[in-house]
Amino acid sequence: MPLLTSSGNENPSWAIVIHGGAGSDPKNWNEAKTKIREAGLQRALTAGRDALANGRNALDTVELVIRILEDDAAFNAGRGAVLTKEGKVELDASIMDGKTRACGAVASLTATKNPINLARRVMTQTPHVLLAGHGADQFAEQQKVPLVAPDYFLSKARFAENEPHFGTVGCAVLDSHGNLAAGTSTGGTSKKLPGRVGDSPIVGAGTYAANDTCAVSGTGVGEEYIRNSVAYDVAARMRYANQSIEEAVTTIMQQTLQSGVGGIIALSSDGKIVMQHNTPGMSCGAADSSGRFETHLALKDGGSSPNTENTDTETASAANTEISDLLLQQVKDWNQGDIDAFMKPYWNSEQLTFSSGGKVTRGYAKTLKGYKQRYPDAKTMGTLSFEQLEFQTLGKDAMQVLGIWKLARDNQPLEGRFTLVLRRFPDGWKIIHDHTSKTPDEPE
Ligand code: ASP
Numbered sequence: 001m002p003l004l005t006s007s008g009n010e011n012p013s014w015a016i017v018i019h020g021g022a023g024s025d026p027k028n029w030n031e032a033k034t035k036i037r038e039a040g041l042q043r044a045l046t047a048g049r050d051a052l053a054n055g056r057n058a059l060d061t062v063e064l065v066i067r068i069l070e071d072d073a074a075f076n077a078g079r080g081a082v083l084t085k086e087g088k089v090e091l092d093a094s095i096m097d098g099k100t101r102a103c104g105a106v107a108s109l110t111a112t113k114n115p116i117n118l119a120r121r122v123m124t125q126t127p128h129v130l131l132a133g134h135g136a137d138q139f140a141e142q143q144k145v146p147l148v149a150p151d152y153f154l155s156k157a158r159f160a161e162n163e164p165h166f167g168t169v170g171c172a173v174l175d176s177h178g179n180l181a182a183g184t185s186t187g188g189t190s191k192k193l194p195g196r197v198g199d200s201p202i203v204g205a206g207t208y209a210a211n212d213t214c215a216v217s218g219t220g221v222g223e224e225y226i227r228n229s230v231a232y233d234v235a236a237r238m239r240y241a242n243q244s245i246e247e248a249v250t251t252i253m254q255q256t257l258q259s260g261v262g263g264i265i266a267l268s269s270d271g272k273i274v275m276q277h278n279t280p281g282m283s284c285g286a287a288d289s290s291g292r293f294e295t296h297l298a299l300k301d302g303g304s305s306p307n308t309e310n311t312d313t314e315t316a317s318a319a320n321t322e323i324s325d326l327l328l329q330q331v332k333d334w335n336q337g338d339i340d341a342f343m344k345p346y347w348n349s350e351q352l353t354f355s356s357g358g359k360v361t362r363g364y365a366k367t368l369k370g371y372k373q374r375y376p377d378a379k380t381m382g383t384l385s386f387e388q389l390e391f392q393t394l395g396k397d398a399m400q401v402l403g404i405w406k407l408a409r410d411n412q413p414l415e416g417r418f419t420l421v422l423r424r425f426p427d428g429w430k431i432i433h434d435h436t437s438k439t440p441d442e443p444e
Contacts, residue, residue: 016288044171070115070169082190214234385406387403
């Protein structure tokens with residue numbers, strides 16, 4: 001499944017945006033919390049990206065991604081849900097199909113392991129839209145959606161946190177068939193009154209999707225999102241006032257909602273992604289078919305200043321495309337038996353480092369020599385492919401690319417992982433460090 005794409009500025013054929021809740025400033029988090037949040041976002045976004053690249057539909061992808069986040073105790077949904085005043089969990093979730101506007105939601109669940117799965121069942125297996133409380137958990141049992149004992153959820157006790165815990169999860173997707181879907185799942189607000197239901201299971205407030213406009217998921221003080229029909233308002237502004245998706249979200253974030261209330265992720269039918277928050281932080285991430293892949297714990301100016309944020313995003317996406325093209329060219333050169341051409345994107349410097357099998361080779365000339373010794377002819381070179389590329393922006397002019405390389409050969413196929421660090425020089429991107437996983441046959 002090669003994920004190399006070289007599309008430039010045209011609309012992406014698929015796109016995904018996720019959030020893991022709006023709230024406190026990640027600068028105040030300890031390292032452990034920062035790491036598990038980041039890892040959780042990356043894991044969910046990677047799964048969503050791979051599903052979409054393989055042609056999965058929007059609804060399945062939303063359900064899959066939210067389920068992963070529900071199972072991750074770092075987020076306030078499913079396993080990691082916050083507790084009510086009485087120390088219990090009450091879970092809410094919803095899902096919506098942009099193609100048909102079918103939707104399903106659940107509220108105040110106490111025993112269902114993955115509320116998003118049950119919301120989907122409400123949508124497909126009942127004439128209703130929203131099931132709540134005991135009846136909803138009973139419906140889960142009927143549908144064989146797994147139930148769990150209460151102690152499964154009490155994981156928040158491990159993270160003794162004093163802040164009102166945010167960490168609701170949401171996802172909006174455009175699939176390669178042109179369909180939109182959105183979903184949201186939460187444990188609600190910390191120390192809520194038993195029976196309190198927020199915006200997450202309210203279609204039009206916390207979740208909305210319609211193919212003619214956009215897919216939306218919100219996070220924040222749910223009461224405000226219900227009062228202002230926030231998710232629906234994004235679509236309505238696009239539909240009736242001809243606003244762009246950025247204008248619609250920005251107006252709501254800056255004019256409708258009070259500052260400090262929450263965040264919105266939204267995705268238009270032509271693949272434009274918007275992430276904004278008016279809280280100090282919002283865990284979020286975006287990926288699309290052009291190679292874009294990014295996660296954040298907070299956005300510069302809450303993602304709201306189009307000049308700076310869009311430029312950053314566009315720069316990152318242009319960088320992904322340039323580097324994808326460069327790697328595609330390397331694959332072509334290799335497969336034509338031309339090691340000199342293959343080496344061109346490497347930094348022609350004594351400072352180039354190539355690490356493999358526990359050894360570090362320094363300098364361009366030595367690295368080239370090592371390759372030529374190892375692969376003296378086209379037969380030993382075989383057919384190269386790169387797969388599952390993951391781009392991580394390290395700054396304006398630096399990028400890390402993770403991936404898998406495979407060498408198909410008659411006698412001994414090889415494969416391994418690689419990590420590349422690239423730097424942008426005036427004449428373009430160069431690989432300044434290459435680490436490949438240890439295999440017996442790599443160049444030294
Ligand atoms: N919106 C959620 C609720 O009010 C909470 C959150 O997003 O943090 O239930």
